Amino acid sequence: MTAEPENKIQIAESAVVCAEAQISGEVSIGDGCVIHPFAIFDAKNGPIIIGNNCLFEEYCVIRNCGDGEPMIIGDENAFHVESECFAKYVGNRNLIGCRARLDRACFVADDCHITPQCHVASRQTLEQNAVVVENGVIRYHEGNKNQILNGQLEVLRNLLPNYHHKYGKGKKTG
Amino acid sequence: MSALLQSFRVKYECSCGKFRNLSDLHFCRQCFKIKCEECACVEIDMLYCARCLEASTVPEARLKKNQCFNCVECPMCMNILSGRTENDKFFLICQACSWQTREAGIEDRDSAKKWPVYENEITNEMNDVMNHMKKLEMIQNAPKDSKNRKISKGWSAHHLPNKFGLQSMVEKKRQMMFPDLTPLSVHEPEEPLSLEEELENRYKSKNLRTADQIIRQPLASSDQPLFPVRVPLQGRTSIRCDECERTLVKRDYGVVAYKFKISAFAREYVPDIRISRPVQFENDKTSHVLLTITNLSSSPIQLKISPQEKSRDDLVECSTPPVNISIPCSIDTDTAGVPAEKSDVIVFRQHNRIGLNFDFIPNQSNEHFLALSLEYTQNGSFGLLADKSQNTEEASSKVLKANVIVQLHN
Numbered sequence A: 001m002t003a004e005p006e007n008k009i010q011i012a013e014s015a016v017v018c019a020e021a022q023i024s025g026e027v028s029i030g031d032g033c034v035i036h037p038f039a040i041f042d043a044k045n046g047p048i049i050i051g052n053n054c055l056f057e058e059y060c061v062i063r064n065c066g067d068g069e070p071m072i073i074g075d076e077n078a079f080h081v082e083s084e085c086f087a088k089y090v091g092n093r094n095l096i097g098c099r100a101r102l103d104r105a106c107f108v109a110d111d112c113h114i115t116p117q118c119h120v121a122s123r124q125t126l127e128q129n130a131v132v133v134e135n136g137v138i139r140y141h142e143g144n145k146n147q148i149l150n151g152q153l154e155v156l157r158n159l160l161p162n163y164h165h166k167y168g169k170g171k172k173t174g
Numbered sequence B: 001m002s003a004l005l006q007s008f009r010v011k012y013e014c015s016c017g018k019f020r021n022l023s024d025l026h027f028c029r030q031c032f033k034i035k036c037e038e039c040a041c042v043e044i045d046m047l048y049c050a051r052c053l054e055a056s057t058v059p060e061a062r063l064k065k066n067q068c069f070n071c072v073e074c075p076m077c078m079n080i081l082s083g084r085t086e087n088d089k090f091f092l093i094c095q096a097c098s099w100q101t102r103e104a105g106i107e108d109r110d111s112a113k114k115w116p117v118y119e120n121e122i123t124n125e126m127n128d129v130m131n132h133m134k135k136l137e138m139i140q141n142a143p144k145d146s147k148n149r150k151i152s153k154g155w156s157a158h159h160l161p162n163k164f165g166l167q168s169m170v171e172k173k174r175q176m177m178f179p180d181l182t183p184l185s186v187h188e189p190e191e192p193l194s195l196e197e198e199l200e201n202r203y204k205s206k207n208l209r210t211a212d213q214i215i216r217q218p219l220a221s222s223d224q225p226l227f228p229v230r231v232p233l234q235g236r237t238s239i240r241c242d243e244c245e246r247t248l249v250k251r252d253y254g255v256v257a258y259k260f261k262i263s264a265f266a267r268e269y270v271p272d273i274r275i276s277r278p279v280q281f282e283n284d285k286t287s288h289v290l291l292t293i294t295n296l297s298s299s300p301i302q303l304k305i306s307p308q309e310k311s312r313d314d315l316v317e318c319s320t321p322p323v324n325i326s327i328p329c330s331i332d333t334d335t336a337g338v339p340a341e342k343s344d345v346i347v348f349r350q351h352n353r354i355g356l357n358f359d360f361i362p363n364q365s366n367e368h369f370l371a372l373s374l375e376y377t378q379n380g381s382f383g384l385l386a387d388k389s390q391n392t393e394e395a396s397s398k399v400l401k402a403n404v405i406v407q408l409h410n
Helices: A150-163 B058-063 B123-148 B166-177 B195-204 B211-216 B380-385 B392-396
Strands: A008-011 A022-029 A040-050 A061-063 A071-073 A130-134 A137-140 B010-013 B026-028 B033-035 B041-048 B067-073 B081-086 B089-094 B229-232 B234-240 B247-251 B260-263 B272-275 B287-294 B301-307 B323-327 B346-350 B353-361 B369-378 B400-407
Touching: B010 B272, B026 B247, B041 B247, B123 B166, B272 B400, B287 B323, B301 B353, B323 B353
Parallel strands: A008 A022, A022 A040, A040 A061, A040 A071
Antiparallel strands: A130 A137, B010 B400, B026 B033, B041 B234, B067 B229, B081 B089, B234 B247, B247 B260, B272 B287, B287 B353, B301 B323, B301 B369, B346 B353, B369 B400
16 A cells, blocks of 8 residues: 655746645646646646646646656646646647547657647657648648747736635636 | 437328438328438528538639638648738638648648649649630531531622721631641650558658548648638528429528528428337337327318327237327417326327327337327418418318328337
8 A cells, every 4th residue: 555645736936826726736837837627637647747838628637657757848838728647758839629539658759749639659659740630641731830828818817816716816606 | 418318219101102300201291291301302592601601603613623712721630720810911821720821831821721732733734624624615506507607609799899997897707617727736645653662751751641631631732731721602502392393401691691692391291200208118018108299380280190000020019999089289279288198198288289098008018109190280380371262271170191100119
């Protein structure tokens, strides 16, 4: 019997994390991140490290499925509604569409775009600028950077605290 | 939602013999027949772009090659491209797969419209050939035309002095009838790419093209990038009865309008039957099914429902005798207080709705269908709508028939 690991949650001050988000295990959230209600972060099998200015929408699941190794998510990534991420490493400026899934121990480089409902297979490596169009069909766009979500994040940072409590400060609703 | 209403479990027989949902059927008021889209004439009413809702006439659409000139689609995933500005210049980007016009090597433009497409290289040559053929046709028809023209053979304007400019007029006509022919140069075929080269070209780039992408841009060769695709036009249909050629469904004028100018849907004339409770099956024992019958028409209906005999294996045997009922229409408020006649068959009565209980014995197979035949007369709606030359009384007392099959199993 091993005791359940203590929750070591580090949230940067400028990040907006809603109280309804479920966070367990060792999770560190960088500057300017926005986490919507009902997002799930499960770091029971290993820590999750999230960079700056990431967006996590409702019901997205970030779960570390490794054996104690950290899961690293870079800067300016957007995880849309009901997306699932079990990846080992996610780079910068990636866009994960609604209900898309990054399977166990896959590796996603920078500027990738996973379109809605598409899967990245287990242990697959997505190179830079890859677009997963359908399941198994990968296209590369040439040297374009994904648009950074600064405007959207700015609005959400101002708007979300008006309707939700911040994580760890105040009651959960719903 | 459709599973909840379960309208698909009740099928009506069309006049062509097919069984379909009531919502898919039309009713011709002149022939008193149920028509489906397959046995009626479907005509294209209007051509329009589904994206910008711009309507175009048929010759216009032919000129545009059945494409909208303003809207473009992503060549990769067929989603609509949206414009974006950078330094006061436009480029297009696909929101779904992040394809950009810059990837195709198209420079940013001043306006978001008119993006390049691949044109056929030999268009001019083709036009020349067409013109040449037209001239040849004219020469071929010239003797016929001059015969039809009824000019006395003895007289000719060639004998006249060129005093009044007649000579030149005649010359012009002659020129028109026998145009000068300049021989066209022969089209020299180009060597097409060999299969090896084609395949090499395809594998050169990182992105392989799917068959769909190639079919949508047949003019782009394998070493050229794909350009944005113009959105194909769509047609809006109107439906006409195939026997009396009267219009059954016609949309209102304008693309944006969603109302109907003429609509003759079967649900407005034929009683609507639904299963209202889940059916309980007991093997070899009498089971019950509760059907609700709704009158959605504008006049009361006299209805006789009789179960059909078991003619197929999957039909169930129904022991309920034929039922005669009258259902008031939904508009009529006077008949709201119809005496609640209740019997073993009639379970409830609610304004223009009646619940009927049918007893049946399930068959041995897994599929259970209940066949009903309806005979009904309507008082008002046909008298008003039928042709004036027809006897309205005859039309109103006409007994209409419909065959219905109810799917009892899930």
